[in-house]
Amino acid sequence: EAGVVQSPRYKIIEKKQPVAFWCNPISGHNTLYWYRQNLGQGPELLIRYENEEAVDDSQLPKDRFSAERLKGVDSTLKIQPAELGDSAVYLCASSSGSGDYNEQFFGPGTRLTVL
């Protein structure tokens, strides 16, 4: 079974430029998460989707960040314009959303460097 796929793996941009990250979750997983992991820190949730609906976006900086999950499968996270402090690893995770326990499966992440 294929895991969570993310692209690109690395991205270097100048500040004030836009950037987008793409995530393909595990097949059949209805729940999708975007996390941000700063250097030396644990991941922090940005947004959670149940199918196409964003059910928790309280930590998403909405002035510059946006996300979408069309057709309840793939998702895109966008930053416009990027700031120096946005340099981090952006992780996508998915889960089946069923059963007593909700195991989240993480992708390899996109490492963003803003210069």
Place this chain on the structure above:
Amino acid sequence: QQQVKQSPQSLIVQKGGISIINCAYENTAFDYFPWYQQFPGKGPALLIAIRPDVSEKKEGRFTISFNKSAKQFSLHIMDSQPGDSATYFCAASSSGGYNKLIFGAGTRLAVHP
């Protein structure tokens, strides 16, 4: 109250030794406590998880000990191997993990041969 505090920040253990990582939480609504292992350049991968209705869970060389009254839980790695060298994150969530995971800051483990 949403924080999960993890210690130590880094740990060096000799091959064959026991690695112990500790976490503490405040939110009594948390009912799902997973540990994730992360290798450089990879995403976190679930190692082992526990619910508060048990005090201990063991899977191979990995054991979670859970103290509900103290709101603390720990990961023990028995017979530590160089291949265990990675960063370990504890996490907590409510509703069986259906709500967001709150991660600790991580422990970088190095197992020396």
